[in-house]
Every structure is written in C-alpha cells, then in structure tokens.
Amino acid sequence: MHGLMQYHPLLVSSLLKHAARYHGNTEIVSKRVEGDIHRYTYAEAERRTKRLVRALQRLGVKESDRVATLAWNGYRHFEIYYAASGMGAVVHTVNPRLHESDISYIINHAGSTPVFADITFAPLIEKIAPGLAGQVRDYVFMSDEANMPPLELPGGVRVHCYESLVAESVEDYEWPLLDEGSASGLCYTSGTTGRPKGVVYSHRSTVLHAYAVSTADAFGLRAIDRVMPIVPMFHVNAWGVPYAAPLNGAAIVFPGRHLDGASLASLFNAERVTMALGVPTVWMGLLQHMQRTGERLETKPRILTGGSACPPMLLETFTKEYGLKVCHAWGMTEISPVGTCDAPKPAHLGESPEAEMRRKLKQGRALAGIDLKIVSDAGEELPWDGKAFGDLKVRGSWVASGYFGGQPGSALDEEGWFTTGDVCTIDPEGYMQITDRSKDVVKSGGEWISSIQLENIAVSHPDVAEAAVIAARHPKWDERPLLILLPKPGHTVNPQAVLKVYEGKVSKWWLPDAVVVVAEMPHTATGKLQKSVLRERYRDYLTSGGCS
C-alpha cells in the first residue's frame, strides 16, 4: 500500500521561496569586492534572482546547461546559485585559487557556457578566455557599469555587466516543477589525486543535506541566527549554508574576499554574527589577530571547523580563553560535503574537560542519512573499538554515486559504498577519528603508522610552524616515516629537540627516521598541505643517503 501524502519534489528553489515568503525581511549582508557593505532581504533576493533567470534565458541558457562562477561569497553569487538551479540549469562553481590550466580544464570539461566572475578575476579571465573561445560565449562581470573592468577578449566573445542584465529583466517568473533527481550543482574535487573530477549534486541531495546540517547537533541553525559562511561558495557550496540558511530563515553575512583575522573580527562584531563556518587556517588567522590586538568576538558565536583536522591548541584556546563553542565536522566534496559532526551523546554528560577535548578532536558521528564503516586491507569490516583503524567507507542520499560524464554507481564498490580515502577509527559511541589519508599512511613492515598523529606532536614544539610526515622508501621496512618541518618565522628548529617531544607519546618504532627542515611547504588551492609534492621530492630521502 502506498502512503496517501502529497508529493512535492525536493527542489532548491523551494528553499528561497520559503525564505522570501516567511522570512521576507531577514537580511543578507555582503562585504562586496567593491569595498562597501551591501544589505538586502530574502524577499528582494528572490525578486532579483527571478530577473536573473530571465537574463540567463536571454543568454541562451537552457535546462541542464552549466553556468560557471568564479566568485567570492556574496549576494550576487547567491543569486546565481538559485537562478541557475531554480530554472533547471546547473550552477558550476569553479575554484579561482586553482592553477589557470586546471580552471580552463574544469570549465572545458564541464562544458559550461556562460561564466560569471567577480571583477577581481578579470586578469584571470583574460588569460583563460582564448583557450575557451570555442565554448564560452558569454562572460558576465558581477558588478555595475561603473566598476566594469577594461578587458581584451577574443572576437566573438560577449562581455556583460551583471547589474545591467538584472536591471533589463522583469521578475515575472514562476519557479518550474523539476524532477528532484535532476542536477542542480557541479563542483570539482581539488585534484589532489590526478585530474579534478566533477561531483554532480541533485536538487534532492542538496535539499536533504540542507535539512540534515540544520539539525541541532549539526549546524543547529535558527531564524534568529546570523550565519557567516567563511568557507567559500566556490568549493562544495560553502558547506551547504546558502541552502540551510534560507531553509531556517537565518540571516547570512557573506564575508567577500578578505578573510584575514582583522577583516573577519570586524565583520563578526559589526554584523553581530552568531555562527560561522571555516577551515582551521582561517580560525588560526583570527585567533592570532585576537591575541595580538586583544579584540574579542562580542556575540560569542558558535564556530564550526572542518575541512582538515582541528588543531588541539585552536580548540583549547577558542573554548577556554574566548568562551566560544567549537563544533568539529568532517566531510568531502563527494558528500555535499557534511558527513559527521561532533555533538555529545548521553554517555558524555558530565565528562571531564580533558575527555571533552579528546572527543571534540574526533571528527564526530554520522548525521542521520549517512552510514559509515571502516574496513581492513582485505575489505573486512573492523570493530568500533576506537583502536582498529582502516579505510572509511560511506553511503547515503547526499553521497556521490559517479562523477560528471561517468555512469551512476561507477564511483562505488560492489555493495554500493563510496571509499573516502580516509583512514579512521570509530569508537563504541560511533565517533569517527581520522588517523590518515589512505595514501599518506606509512606502512612500515606491514604495520600502519599515522602520519597525522606524528604531525600533531611535532607542531606542539614551540619552534615548529608546520609539520608533514611522509612515507619514505626503506630497504628493510618498505616505508618509514620522514618528518618535514617548517620553522616559525624568526625561529630555528633543532631536529633532535623535536624528536625528543615524541618520547612517551608514541611507540619507539613510530619515531621518524629522519628530519628535514624546509623554508616553505606546498599547499593545494584549498589550503591543504600538498603531501603528493613532498612525497615526490623526498620519497627516496632515506635510500639516497639523505639527499632529495
């Protein structure tokens, strides 16, 4: 027997429609690339978004076409999200921090036709436009006529001004009823392993993810919140905030392009932000600013950190010295991105402050709708004892099943699980902790050594700014850990002193075989340590007598 309930497809447009109707006066505030603050309401946002749909139609955009963006977090980017997806096209966010050859590859591979760009990216557009001339017909600069950049583009390519396109359009548009399984967004992985791959989100997956991250033990968003997504809209949809905020009627504060500690602190206080989301690098910048200047966050916002492991010092200082509530989350491009959050369970009530810190440094437990398991090298499921570690697999309604251009299911194993590439433990309460990326783990004589654990210990030394542990080739053990260190500015690092810090913290056989001090560490476009480059450079360090 079928249920007898109404059927309404889960559509991205319904989120904006809801916010405009029930939270019409709630603000969207943006620090613009033009330098000023722009503010308007959800009601106005929906009206302008409908005009933008009309503009997209005039540009020839049809259902399923990809609309690329190269943009910071702001209200115009938000409008493109909803206009493109809402009309049945696909918003294709492109990470402007990638190398221009990757950007061209991604736009080309996705077959995106119009490209929307912030004016700061005009020099980038000039570089990539000749190579995309056969494909991209229209570049739209997200500004008004007064701020349009002077450009030299190949013949046949049209340049538009965003504000003029919107002004020339009417808002007589009704959001169409689409198939909830149709594509709404496209985001490429950072390509840390090979060429970037496109993850194709659907309306259904996006809306379900928005509901799941809204729950109290995840982002816990409310209509009285003022949420600041510092995490970029150009990488995994700013962790779903542009969808979850309208769903809850929360105000949004978009920080634009300046994400340094001083700019963020002033925006936090001026706009009374109650919750913000970002990667540890951003939080470290904010913390250093507050420590240097004495400035504090007056609203004591909730801080959600993710994207890479939360450094223990960050958690301690934010919590104990600044009274901020820190939540730790984990996810990836292929998971829309959020899979786990670290909120407590009844078993943790009354836990000691030390136990709480230990728990919060774990990546957390699965959101309802996400299923996790860890498996051994042989593919057998491992126990949830907090000790056994293996490859993390995931499945759920907002987990990718294939990549752009591929077949559904092609990214999954025979049982329908997606292999994350993370190596983890899961404790008896279901809290997952990443011990490594599978390609980073050091396999010494058949036993696994966690590079992350060794790195965390190294950075607790006061002279060390950043540490990386890679698997170096070894004639006897196959692989042994090699510790690579970047000193803090103005400090020198004594390798022996750093190795001493390991005493009593790890088994002797985990100790790095050698230490290399470097003047610079390579990072990816999303700010993560690029271990593939270090591996390339130092893989034979131990076998070549200490020469790279």
Ligand code: ADP
């Ligand atoms: P990429 O495109 O490089 O895969 P993602 O942004 O999708 O980048 O990154 C996903 C990966 O980031 C995860 O598989 C995991 O290794 C890492 N990651 C994400 N959140 C956390 C976290 N809270 N702690 C540790 N690592 C994390």
